[in-house]
Amino acid sequence: MPAVNTVLVVGSGLAGAATAIRLAEGDVTVDLVEIDPGIASLGSGITLQGNALRELRGLGVWEEVRKSGYGFDSVGLRAPDPAGTLLFEMPDARTGGPDLPATFGMPRPDLARILHDRAAAVGVRTRFGVTVTGLRQDAHHVDVEFTDGSAGRYDLVVGADGIRSAVRGILGVELETRATGMGIWRAFGPRPASVTRTDLFYGGPCYIAGYCPTGENSLYAYVVEDAQDRSALTPEQRLATMRALASAYHGPWDDILATLDDPARVNYTRFETHALPAPWNRGRVVLIGDAAHACPPTLAQGGAQALEDAAVLSELLLGTDTLDESLWSAFTERRVARAAAVVEASNQLGRWLLDREQGDVPGLMGRVAALVAQPA
Known part of the structure; x- marks a missing residue:
């Protein structure tokens, strides 16, 4: 018998939808x-590392996800020169295991739809426009009041x-949620034949310029700059700004x-971060x-860590018949330090770029890959 019989999940992103499905x-x-x-349509694409794919497989949605996105197993580094010279290509770590891609891109709305469909299929009762x-x-028990005037226990x-x-x-x-000092322009659009993996450009007018294929006919592209207040720009000005940087x-x-000609396909956000100590x-x-x-997307681990939270929490709740301090201690032991390490590594990459410091990027990425390759 599980430790709980009735659960309210607030928020239907990756962490919330995955928790609801598993429970x-x-x-x-x-x-x-x-x-x-409704199912969020904002945003462009999402990059999922292998450990995220492992959790999506555990949710029973990997085959549908696979058909909706684009997997690849290497990352390229290119120069910000007139030819976009490929400096080198390196294999990416298969953190989800040898039978899953190292990295996978897909449109965010498609992933949201797949997870919500799965939640409905297993009996989750979803209400939109409510918190x-x-x-x-x-x-x-927990007694809850909702914005629509209803209540629940x-x-x-x-x-x-x-x-x-x-x-x-x-x-x-x-x-404390703090800004890291960087902002990112993202655009969603068609994938040219020349894009078959993520390539990263360091230098030039931006800290990073890159792209990720999200399907046979789609990608999202991004450039990372110093964080600025871009809120006053019109959609056309946002498009022009991203085009000028790129x-x-x-x-x-x-x-x-x-x-890249549709203003509706361009959005801008600032990197923010925090890490809650236990409990x-x-x-x-x-x-x-x-x-x-929360971490900036420099390691593309935000979604994976959310899915891992859901997997561990659900496993513990379904594996014991009592919700007590021993369950919370086990949750803390398996999640807090691991998530904090990923947040810190993501922030460290950003600090090196902001400080124009030549840090040990391969070493840092290797350590994170080794950590997340082990199931949470």
């Missing part, structure tokens, strides 16, 4: 609420509602720029995913 598969009654009015406004708990509440978590705020958990890069970038729970309410740890 519902274990015969737990799960409600999932999401403040957005929590109040939490009151005793030794056995649950054995456990999982706050998977992102970097600005409402659940975290209601709990009064203090956590025009310093060549090789496959020339093919990408030839089709991540307050009684029968627990924070996971970006609500507990």
Whole structure:
């Protein structure tokens, strides 16, 4: 018998959807609420490392994911010169095991749809346009108030509602979310034949310029600059700004720029980060995913760490009949240090770039790969 019978999951991103699926598969009654009015369509693509694919396979969605994206096993480094010269290509670590791609790109909305369809199939009850406004708990239950005026009682509440978590705020958990000093332009568009993996360009007007194939006919491309307030730009100005920055890069970038003409496909965000020390729970309410740890995408591990949170939490809840301190201690032991190490490594890569410092990037990436290759 599981440790809980009824669970509320707040937030339907990777951490929330995966937790809801795994618990519902274990015969737990799960409600999932999401403040957005529908499956999120914002954003362009997502890069998933092998350890993320391992968790998606555990959720029973890998085959559908595989058909919706693009896998590859190497990364290239190119020069910011007029030819976009390929300096070298290196194999990427298969952190999910030898039978999964090292790296996989796909459109974010497609991944969200696949996970929500799976959640519905296993009995998760999802409500959009709703989040929590109040939490009151005793030794056995959590009473919840929702923005639509309804209420509910649950054995456990999982706050998977992102970097600005409402659940975290209601709990009064203090956590400093800080800007790293970098901002990223992303664009989604058609994939030219010249793009078959991620290539990274260092130098030029941006810290990083790169791209990731997300399907047979799609990719997302990005350039990373000093963080700035870009909020006053019109969509057309955002497109022009990204095009101007990216025009310093060549090789496959020339093919990408030839089709980068839709302002609606361009977005800008600043890198932010935080890492919540143990414990991540307050009684029968627990924070996971970006609500507990958020890192810039320099290692492409944010989604993977969210999925690992969901896997470990669900395994522990389904594997014992009591929600007690021993369960929370086991969760802390398996997740807090590992997630914090990934956050720190992601931030370290950014600091080296900001400081124009020649750090040991291969060594750092190798250590993170060795860490996440072991199941959480």
